[in-house]
Amino acid sequence: MxxxxxxxxxxxxxxxxxxxxxxxxxxxxxxxxxxxxxxxxxxxxxxxxxxxxxxxxxxxxxxxxxxxxxxxxxxxxxxEDARAVVVGSGHPLAARASVSIEDLAGHDAFAPPGGFPAYVWDDVVPPRTPAGRPIRRNRRGRTVPEMMRMVAAGEALHISLISFADIAPPGIKVVPIHDLPPAxxxxxxxxxxxxxxxxxxxxxxxxxxxxx
Incomplete structure (x- = not known):
């Protein structure tokens, strides 16, 4: 640790x-x-x-x-910690200055890792956008490095927090989400x-x- x-x-x-x-x-x-x-x-x-x-x-x-x-x-x-989406550097959203949570509907995202409480994960990675569009939380990774390998490979995106930019590995972009309240x-x-x-x-x- x-x-x-x-x-x-x-x-x-x-x-x-x-x-x-x-x-x-x-x-x-x-x-x-x-x-x-x-x-x-x-x-x-x-x-x-x-x-x-x-x-x-x-x-x-x-x-x-x-x-x-x-x-x-x-x-x-x-x-507070502002909201962001973590994507691979080759992802279509990677070049954006910011995104809407609605832009993330239809993309593969992560289910709760391990024993992370599902009710908290609903705040981290909402199951639906405010407009009611589903976010596909169908990818699984137990650790952050494992999740980031999948993100860098374009297999998923991760709805997260702007502070993640401090530790983002190569091949990853952290893009602000402008219409989610900060954590x-x-x-x-x-x-x-x-x-x-x-x-x-x-x-x-x-x-x-x-x-x-």
Missing amino acids: PEQTMTAAGSRTVRFGYHGSTEVASRIIRLAGREAAGVQLSEYDIADPFRGVRAGELDVMIVKFAIREPDLVSSRVLT PVTLAWRRGAEAHDHIREFITTAEAEASR
């Missing part, structure tokens, strides 16, 4: 789960006033996203879109974990700064 650690004397490390780009995670760490304090970044598995917090291996994790997990708690919205970004943690002072301080400081 890739990790990046920021340490500071006198501060207890917050184990922070993220997925994809670290830019959004860094934004939240700054909100929490922890640029120089101890934060250990660990990338979680998209196919089993909540395992780390449930196992007590992570204190908090980034969540994009709302979750309904009875054993987990979410913060207020801390920031709300929150923190999630195991119910009761906020009883630990360093976790509670991290969460409440980030929330307070985000609401300014």
Whole structure:
């Protein structure tokens, strides 16, 4: 599991789960006033996203879109991540400055990977456009690299987030979707974990700064 650690004397490390780009995670760490304090970044598995917090291996994790997990708690919205479609560089949409979600109807997209919650995936990759046209979520990939190999080969596109541009591999284009609202970004943690002072301080400081 890739990790990046920021340490500071006198501060207890917050184990922070993220997925994809670290830019959004860094934004939240700054909100929490922890640029120089101890934060250990660990990338979680998209196919089993909540395992780390449930196992007590992570204190908090980034969540994009709302979750309904009875054993987990979410913060207020801390920031947003704009929507985008990920396509191969040879795809007809790759040269566009932006696309409509309606442009993506009729293209092959991905079903939820592994144990990713289906109700959250409906927000990530909507089953239908606002006009009611189906999006074919008929491709399966368990990991992001596997999905991106399929995208680069022109076998599918992936409806995602603009932050993916930070980690897009060669042969991939990330095109903004101009008519989907951005994803709300929150923190999630195991119910009761906020009883630990360093976790509670991290969460409440980030929330307070985000609401300014």
